[in-house]
Amino acid sequence: MTTDNTRSDSVDPASAIADPIDAVRPDDLRLEKFLPYRLSVLSNRVSNAIADAYSARFDLTIPAWRVMAILGRFSNLSAADLVEQTAMDKVAISRAVSILIKNDYITRSEDLADRRRQVLNLSELGRDVYERIVPLAQQYENDLMGSLSTDERQQLDSIIEKLMARAQDWANRGLID
Amino acid sequence: MTTDNTRSDSVDPASAIADPIDAVRPDDLRLEKFLPYRLSVLSNRVSNAIADAYSARFDLTIPAWRVMAILGRFSNLSAADLVEQTAMDKVAISRAVSILIKNDYITRSEDLADRRRQVLNLSELGRDVYERIVPLAQQYENDLMGSLSTDERQQLDSIIEKLMARAQDWANRGLID
DNA sequence: CGGCAGTGGTTACAATTGAAACCAATCTTA
DNA sequence: TAAGATTGGTTTCAATTGTAACCACTGCCG
Numbered sequence: 001m002t003t004d005n006t007r008s009d010s011v012d013p014a015s016a017i018a019d020p021i022d023a024v025r026p027d028d029l030r031l032e033k034f035l036p037y038r039l040s041v042l043s044n045r046v047s048n049a050i051a052d053a054y055s056a057r058f059d060l061t062i063p064a065w066r067v068m069a070i071l072g073r074f075s076n077l078s079a080a081d082l083v084e085q086t087a088m089d090k091v092a093i094s095r096a097v098s099i100l101i102k103n104d105y106i107t108r109s110e111d112l113a114d115r116r117r118q119v120l121n122l123s124e125l126g127r128d129v130y131e132r133i134v135p136l137a138q139q140y141e142n143d144l145m146g147s148l149s150t151d152e153r154q155q156l157d158s159i160i161e162k163l164m165a166r167a168q169d170w171a172n173r174g175l176i177d
Numbered sequence: 178m179t180t181d182n183t184r185s186d187s188v189d190p191a192s193a194i195a196d197p198i199d200a201v202r203p204d205d206l207r208l209e210k211f212l213p214y215r216l217s218v219l220s221n222r223v224s225n226a227i228a229d230a231y232s233a234r235f236d237l238t239i240p241a242w243r244v245m246a247i248l249g250r251f252s253n254l255s256a257a258d259l260v261e262q263t264a265m266d267k268v269a270i271s272r273a274v275s276i277l278i279k280n281d282y283i284t285r286s287e288d289l290a291d292r293r294r295q296v297l298n299l300s301e302l303g304r305d306v307y308e309r310i311v312p313l314a315q316q317y318e319n320d321l322m323g324s325l326s327t328d329e330r331q332q333l334d335s336i337i338e339k340l341m342a343r344a345q346d347w348a349n350r351g352l353i354d
Numbered sequence: 355c356g357g358c359a360g361t362g363g364t365t366a367c368a369a370t371t372g373a374a375a376c377c378a379a380t381c382t383t384a
Numbered sequence: 385t386a387a388g389a390t391t392g393g394t395t396t397c398a399a400t401t402g403t404a405a406c407c408a409c410t411g412c413c414g
Contacts, residue, residue, distance in 0.1 A: 034318060035333075039223060044220075066208060080392060080393085095394095144340055167222035293410070
């Protein structure tokens with residue numbers, strides 16, 4: 001029996017004549033309007049759909065795909081470079097790289113100048129796969145963007161930048177308190 | 178040595194005089210412009226910041242907080258009702274509920290009409306905590322929204338709805354192929 | 355009624371993720 | 385050039401999450 005909570009059980013009798021709008025707790029939080037919640041649901045839906053597509057077609061996880069996406073554009077990167085470019089942490093990179101090597105999608109070679117570093121590149125097979133994934137990814141992107149007007153696409157772009165910057169502040173300066 | 182991949186190694190000599198713009202592979206994918214990636218990074222940053230705040234102050238995970246947020250507004254819900262309202266699956270709900278009960282934030286009672294169902298409500302303690310979390314959540318929301326103009330807030334709202342609907346389509350109709 | 359399909363919810367187990375410890379190589383500085 | 389600090393990357397172990405199987409109960413149909 002889903003019932004709205006009214007204030008009836010906690011309201012002070014003296015204010016019982018208050019405006020009816022008060023019948024809904026003024027500072028309840030509507031989860032479905034709460035931005036962090038909505039972002040999370042949206043992002044999960046999108047990511048899950050795409051993850052399914054990649055794994056079905058190429059046996060790739062999203063982290064592994066991200067690494068491929070970067071290595072498709074830039075060559076001779078180290079794992080640390082990938083950390084910079086992907087917003088993933090080094091453990092995730094390490095795991096993605098080891099999967100990709102097992103699949104022969106990328107190659108790893110020592111950096112003779114600094115023997116801690118490993119130099120990563122797409123293999124030929126990896127390049128082939130990359131060239132087949134990119135259109136698929138773009139198809140998803142286009143399909144999403146297709147639900148927006150040209151104006152909305154620009155708006156979204158700039159809105160995301162602003163929100164990202166704000167959330168980044170939180171991480172840097174410490175949280176709101 | 179981070180080097181841009183140019184087409185120099187794969188370009189056909191006959192087209193070497195092509196427009197210089199062609200020096201960047203035309204169908205590379207720029208991860209940092211790719212909407213699913215950006216959504217994921219943004220959502221994770223926001224969620225992590227908030228999760229830290231909730232867990233530090235109230236020992237609550239995000240799933241548990243979502244359950245509280247719903248129970249703060251609606252009473253006498255079953256776990257199945259929560260599934261409907263939160264976009265979480267029933268296992269996640271079950272786990273969140275058991276944590277909340279352990280914390281004495283919610284109460285669980287049998288539904289005599291249907292003995293499979295459990296009726297969930299905030300406890301008094303839970304209501305107190307709820308009333309302290311809501312302002313915190315709103316502070317995060319306001320802080321995020323504070324980086325946007327009034328117009329942008331409306332735009333974002335409608336853009337999210339559209340993207341959500343599209344992503345929902347993917348889940349329903351099966352993926353793009 | 356008796357059987358069986360469907361619902362509400364939990365449990366068990368595997369896969370994924372995160373944090374910290376760790377190893378190896380390099381850099382710094384005395 | 386030896387000692388400690390730093391960097392690059394992997395491993396280990398615990399916590400979180402996802403999937404499937406499961407149990408208990410209800411509701412339907414013969």
